[in-house]
Structures are given as structure tokens and as C-alpha cells.
Amino acid sequence: xxxxxxxxxxxxxxxxxxxxxxxxxxxxxxxxxxxxxxxxxxxxxxxxxxxxxxxxxxxxxxxxxxxxxxxxxxxxxxxxxxxxxxxxxxxxxxxxxxxxxxxxxxxxxxxxxxxxxxxxxxxxxxxxxxxxxxxxxxxxxxxxxxxxxxxxxxxxxxxxxxxxxxxxxxxxxxxxxxxxxxxxxxxxxxxxxxxxxxxxxxxxxxxxxxxxxxxxxxxxxxxxxxxxxxxxxxxxxxxxxxxxxxxxxxxxxxxxxxxxxxxxxxxxxxxxxxxxxxxxxxxxxxxxxxxxxxxxxxxxxxxxxxxxxxxxxxxxxxxxxxxxxxxxxxxxxxxxxx
Amino acid sequence: xxxxxxxxxxxxxxxxxxxxxxxxxxxxxxxxxxxxxxxxxxxxxxxxxxxxxxxxxxxxxxxxxxxxxxxxxxxxxxxxxxxxxxxxxxxxxxxxxxxxxxxxxxxxxxxxxxxxxxxxxxxxxxxxxxxxxxxxxxxxxxxxxxxxxxxxxxxxxxxxxxxxxxxxxxxxxxxxxxxxxxxxxxxxxxxxxxxxxxxxxxxxxxxxxxxxxxxxxxxxxxxxxxxxxxxxxxxxxxxxxxxxxxxxxxxxxxxxxxxxxxxxxxxxxxxxxxxxxxxxxxxxxxxxxxxxxxxxxxxxxxx
Numbered sequence: 001x002x003x004x005x006x007x008x009x010x011x012x013x014x015x016x017x018x019x020x021x022x023x024x025x026x027x028x029x030x031x032x033x034x035x036x037x038x039x040x041x042x043x044x045x046x047x048x049x050x051x052x053x054x055x056x057x058x059x060x061x062x063x064x065x066x067x068x069x070x071x072x073x074x075x076x077x078x079x080x081x082x083x084x085x086x087x088x089x090x091x092x093x094x095x096x097x098x099x100x101x102x103x104x105x106x107x108x109x110x111x112x113x114x115x116x117x118x119x120x121x122x123x124x125x126x127x128x129x130x131x132x133x134x135x136x137x138x139x140x141x142x143x144x145x146x147x148x149x150x151x152x153x154x155x156x157x158x159x160x161x162x163x164x165x166x167x168x169x170x171x172x173x174x175x176x177x178x179x180x181x182x183x184x185x186x187x188x189x190x191x192x193x194x195x196x197x198x199x200x201x202x203x204x205x206x207x208x209x210x211x212x213x214x215x216x217x218x219x220x221x222x223x224x225x226x227x228x229x230x231x232x233x234x235x236x237x238x239x240x241x242x243x244x245x246x247x248x249x250x251x252x253x254x255x256x257x258x259x260x261x262x263x264x265x266x267x268x269x270x271x272x273x274x275x276x277x278x279x280x281x282x283x284x285x286x287x288x289x290x291x292x293x294x295x296x297x298x299x300x301x302x303x304x305x306x307x308x309x310x311x312x313x314x315x316x317x318x319x320x321x322x323x324x325x326x327x328x329x330x331x332x333x334x335x336x337x338x
Numbered sequence: 339x340x341x342x343x344x345x346x347x348x349x350x351x352x353x354x355x356x357x358x359x360x361x362x363x364x365x366x367x368x369x370x371x372x373x374x375x376x377x378x379x380x381x382x383x384x385x386x387x388x389x390x391x392x393x394x395x396x397x398x399x400x401x402x403x404x405x406x407x408x409x410x411x412x413x414x415x416x417x418x419x420x421x422x423x424x425x426x427x428x429x430x431x432x433x434x435x436x437x438x439x440x441x442x443x444x445x446x447x448x449x450x451x452x453x454x455x456x457x458x459x460x461x462x463x464x465x466x467x468x469x470x471x472x473x474x475x476x477x478x479x480x481x482x483x484x485x486x487x488x489x490x491x492x493x494x495x496x497x498x499x500x501x502x503x504x505x506x507x508x509x510x511x512x513x514x515x516x517x518x519x520x521x522x523x524x525x526x527x528x529x530x531x532x533x534x535x536x537x538x539x540x541x542x543x544x545x546x547x548x549x550x551x552x553x554x555x556x557x558x559x560x561x562x563x564x565x566x567x568x569x570x571x572x573x574x575x576x577x578x579x580x581x582x583x584x585x586x587x588x589x590x591x592x593x594x595x596x597x598x599x600x601x602x603x604x605x606x607x608x609x610x611x612x613x614x615x616x617x618x619x620x621x622x623x624x625x626x627x628x629x630x631x632x633x634x635x636x637x638x639x640x641x
Binding site: 043044159188189190191192193196197200215216217218219221222223224241242245255256257259260261262263266267270272273274275276277279280 | 499502531556566
């Protein structure tokens with residue numbers, strides 16, 4: 001197999017706070033191939049956002065600290081790159097789009113200036129060519145009357161349009177990898193649908209890989225090749241999207257899938273939502289064992305004492321990895337038999 | 339119109355809310371119609387869902403029916419009485435029976451007030467007859483009711499998680515035994531694993547206390563699950579109102595169809611099929627017309 005596009009190895013990130021050290025990312029390892037779409041799900045505090053910010057050198061240090069690991073992008077360790085070289089990768093070969101377009105865009109610069117800047121820095125285009133390309137990009141993300149709107153400021157765009165502008169900036173330099181962190185969460189569902197269709201189209205055109213971070217299992221189901229479930233700064237499960245949804249092996253993944261409203265049948269027969277009781281752990285004092293064990297009805301004594309390794313799930317599709325000491329399918333079969 | 343229930347708890351008729359638009363020199367301009375001519379009833383124990391995109395007027399309606407931001411025209415009758423005709427004192431009394439739960443529990447809480455004192459405030463304002471010990475016992479009982487340990491009453495909002503804060507807000511909302519609660523995006527800011535907890539709590543409280551809800555949400559799957567009937571709002575008007583399964587299975591207005599077609603499905607095969615089948619819709623520009631009953635209880639706006 002050829003070298004992966006991105007190879008994350010045992011990444012660890014901490015934040016020093018008054019209340020103690022927060023262990024935000026605790027040994028995350030995975031590889032992403034060219035053209036692959038990875039959907040990352042998890043709740044706040046799962047490390048799903050922090051781990052990508054850390055890769056891009058975007059966490060404030062201090063209080064943040066890369067406590068260990070490597071992030072190899074096309075063979076080069078991003079964590080070891082000097083800031084000046086990292087800046088060339090960021091916004092160039094790696095494009096990114098975050099949730100809140102208003103705080104990511106500079107309110108005092110026209111949209112044209114904000115798209116032109118990376119084009120001139122990363123692609124070395126002259127002013128004219130960069131401006132022409134900026135227009136093309138706004139067309140690409142379906143901003144009506146792109147030419148007329150280049151010299152407007154972010155506040156003159158609607159929320160959905162600002163997010164499209166962010167996507168235009170993320171895609172400006174034809175990245176090999178696009179990282180989107182809750183990029184459509186704040187948008188209306190019809191606007192989200194348009195943006196996802198657009199990203200899918202661009203992916204086919206540009207052949208880029210995508211890391212799409214979201215809590216929306218519906219979005220993940222549609223666009224991912226691979227799904228990665230994170231909790232308390234660790235990967236608890238990861239694998240091909242169909243296998244993860246059909247045959248989850250970690251109780252947290254199962255809990256997330258089951259907490260969605262089941263809409264089959266009429267209203268009268270609908271069952272109560274299956275909730276996951278409790279709250280995520282305090283990451284200033286991460287539990288010694290499986291971090292989900294306190295909320296997991298299937299947890300064993302070993303789960304509470306020792307963190308399980310992330311390994312191939314027995315009988316599952318190749319590449320379907322799980323961190324669990326318990327055998328979830330066996331436990332579910334027992335439940336059904338009872 | 340829409341008198342599908344004999345004795346509604348809340349009856350909204352021809353509600354409109356307009357905001358004057360100022361021109362840049364401060365002169366009088368046009369008005370912006372945030373909500374225009376909206377009518378609906380909510381039956382005792384019923385949950386009516388209100389869906390629509392940002393700017394459609396959902397929250398404006400929520401604030402108008404609670405008189406937090408009274409309508410420009412139209413009436414809101416609560417348990418048979420037009421709220422606009424009440425004296426300030428009577429309105430205050432009626433308001434104690436109409437409560438709101440908001441999206442952001444942290445913004446609703448006072449950071450310098452212990453959460454127990456925050457819940458007790460409802461009693462201090464509306465039940466001056468209550469003694470301190472009685473109040474304390476009542477608050478402890480409310481904490482238990484919403485699944486919080488009463489031992490946490492002395493703590494402050496920042497010591498709680500988002501889901502726990504929403505439980506605190508719900509405890510305060512039910513303190514005065516309301517019959518109607520406006521839930522304005524109550525789970526939007528919560529993690530997926532916590533959303534189900536709060537929805538289950540809302541349902542339990544409804545069953546125990548006979549509450550009616552106006553459930554405002556952009557989570558269309560949760561709305562279908564939770565609500566008996568759903569109203570779809572577009573450009574400040576209701577374009578469709580029906581029993582929820584009926585609305586989702588047989589949407590008639592082009593906007594409803596567009597909205598429902600955009601909802602991602604948490605099933606890889608189905609969702610990929612949905613993404614590749616995306617088609618353009620036939621939604622006309624301009625303002626939606628009046629509602630027409632196309633089937634019993636199923637109202638659709640004239641396109």
C-alpha cells in the first residue's frame with residue numbers, strides 16, 4: 001500500500017488551566033488516504049476538534065501543549081515544521097472550514113482580499129490572476145453575482161453565504177485535504193444540503209481527501225467512507241461507514257445510534273428515546289480505564305481498570321477497529337434471548 | 339379555522355408582528371413583517387411543533403404568545419382569556435402559568451446566583467405566602483423531579499454541564515405549575531447523548547403534569563418524534579399545518595417538501611441515495627397565501 005496522505009501517530013494534547021491539566025487528546029492514531037472522506041463524530045470534549053487544530057498548529061500555546069506524537073502529512077511531520085513552513089501548508093495543501101464564519105472571516109477586509117491573499121501567498125499568483133480566480137471560486141460555491149460581490153464585506157453576506165465564502169477560501173488553493181469542523185452545523189438544513197452537495201462535487205473534481213467533523217450522524221452517513229467515533233480524547237471505534245452503522249462494536253457508538261428518534265411505525269407504537277445516562281468525564285482527571293465505562297451498562301471490571309487497545313473487531317469488516325474489553329454483539333444477542 | 343380541539347389551552351388568532359424599518363437618515367421607512375397572520379390552537383397535553391428556517395419567525399411567535407414581546411396585531415387567548423385584555427396584575431398571574439425554556443441555558447441563568455436560589459426566585463416572586471423552609475423543600479422536590487441531586491442546590495451555574503443547566507431551567511419553568519411551556523430550541527445547544535435525556539424529561543413532565551408545549555426546533559426528526567401536530571413556517575406565515583406523521587409522509591406545500599427533502603438520514607445507504615437524488619423544487623418566489631384545509635386537520639397555504 002502506498003504512503004497515506006495523513007498519518008497521525010499517538011497524538012497527545014493538553015491544556016494547562018487553573019484547575020489543573022486538561023488531557024484533551026490522549027493518544028490518537030489513524031491514517032487517511034488520498035481522496036478518502038473521514039467522518040469524525042463525538043461530543044464536546046471528545047477531542048475531535050482539538051486534535052485537528054493541534055495538527056494545524058492552531059491551538060494557543062500556552063495554555064495548549066502538544067504532549068507527544070507525530071502528524072505526517074505527505075511524509076512531513078507537521079508538528080515539527082517551523083511556523084513559517086506550516087503556514088505554507090495551512091490554507092495551501094490543507095484547507096479548513098470552521099463552524100463560525102463570522103469569527104473566521106476578517107470583518108474589516110473585503111471578501112476579495114480574503115480570498116486573494118492565500119492565492120498570492122500559496123500559489124504565487126499576481127493580483128489580477130488572483131482576483132479572477134477569486135471570482136471563479138465564488139461562482140463555484142454558488143454565490144449569485146460573484147463579480148459584483150467581491151468587494152463587499154462579510155456583514156453584507158447572509159450566514160449561509162458567509163459559510164460558502166469560508167468554503168471558497170478553504171478550497172482556494174486546490175487542497176489535497178479539506179478539514180471541516182461543524183462547517184454546516186449553524187446553517188439551515190436546506191443550506192446545509194446545498195453545501196454538502198457542493199463539497200461532494202468538488203471532491204470528485206479535485207480528488208481531495210476530507211476530514212468532516214460533526215455531531216450529525218445523518219451527515220456522516222451520507223458523505224463518509226470511514227467513520228471515527230471519539231470520546232474523552234480517544235478513538236473508541238473506527239471503520240467503514242456501512243459497517244459502523246450496521247454493526248457497531250463499541251457501546252458508545254451504539255448509544256449514539258440508539259439515541260436518535262426511531263420514526264418507524266405510527267406515533268402510538270413509538271418507543272421512548274434511549275438515552276445515554278450521565279455526563280462525559282472531567283478531563284482534568286481522566287479515568288484510568290475505558291473513559292466511557294461509567295456510563296456503559298456493558299462495562300466490566302477490566303473496563304474500569306484498564307484502557308482497551310484499538311484493534312480489529314472480530315468478524316467485522318477489515319479496518320473496523322474497536323476499543324472495548326466487552327463483546328458487544330454477544331451481549332446484545334444475550335439481551336435479545338432474554 | 340383549525341378548531342380541531344374543543345378546549346384549547348392556547349389559541350392564537352391572526353397574530354402579526356411587524357418591525358419598523360428605518361432608513362439611513364432616520365426617516366420613516368417600510369415595516370418588516372416578521373410574522374404575518376398566524377393562527378393555531380394547542381390542546382391540553384398536546385405538543386405542537388413549529389419548524390422553519392432562521393428568519394422564518396419561529397422565535398418571534400414564541401415570544402409573542404408568551405407576551406414577552408407582544409404581537410402588533412391579533413390575539414393570544416390563554417385558557418379562554420385574551421391576554422391583551424388582562425390588567426397588569428392578572429397578566430402576571432397568567433404568565434406564571436405560561437413558561438419558556440430557551441436554547442442556551444447558560445444565558446438564561448444568573449452566573450452570580452446559586453441554582454437553588456434561581457429556582458426559588460419563581461416562588462419569591464409569585465408565591466409570597468411561602469415561608470423559607472417551605473420554599474426550600476419545594477425547590478429540593480423540583481430538583482429531584484428533573485433528575486438533579488438536591489445537594490447541588492447551593493452550587494453556581496458554571497459548575498454544571500450544559501444538560502444539567504437545561505434541567506435547572508426546566509425546574510424553574512415547572513415551579514409554578516404551568517399548563518403551557520414554549521420550548522424554543524431547548525436541545526439545540528446540547529450534545530447528542532444529552533439531547534435524548536432532555537427530550538425524555540420533557541415527555542415525562544408532560545405525562546405527569548398535563549403540560550402543553552410549543553416546541554420550536556430545527557431538528558426535524560426530533561419534531562416528528564415528539565409532536566402530535568406540526569406547523570411549518572416560511573417567510574413569517576404558516577404554509578402547512580397537520581398531524582405530524584401525515585405532514586412528513588404527505589407534505590403538500592413546496593416549501594415543506596424542500597425542507598423535509600434536506601434532512602439527512604442516519605443510514606448510510608439511504609442517505610447516499612438521498613444525496614444523489616437531490617432534485618430542484620418548484621418553490622415559487624413571493625409570499626405564501628392563505629391556508630386551505632386539504633384533508634381533515636391538514637392545512638396548506640395557497641401557493
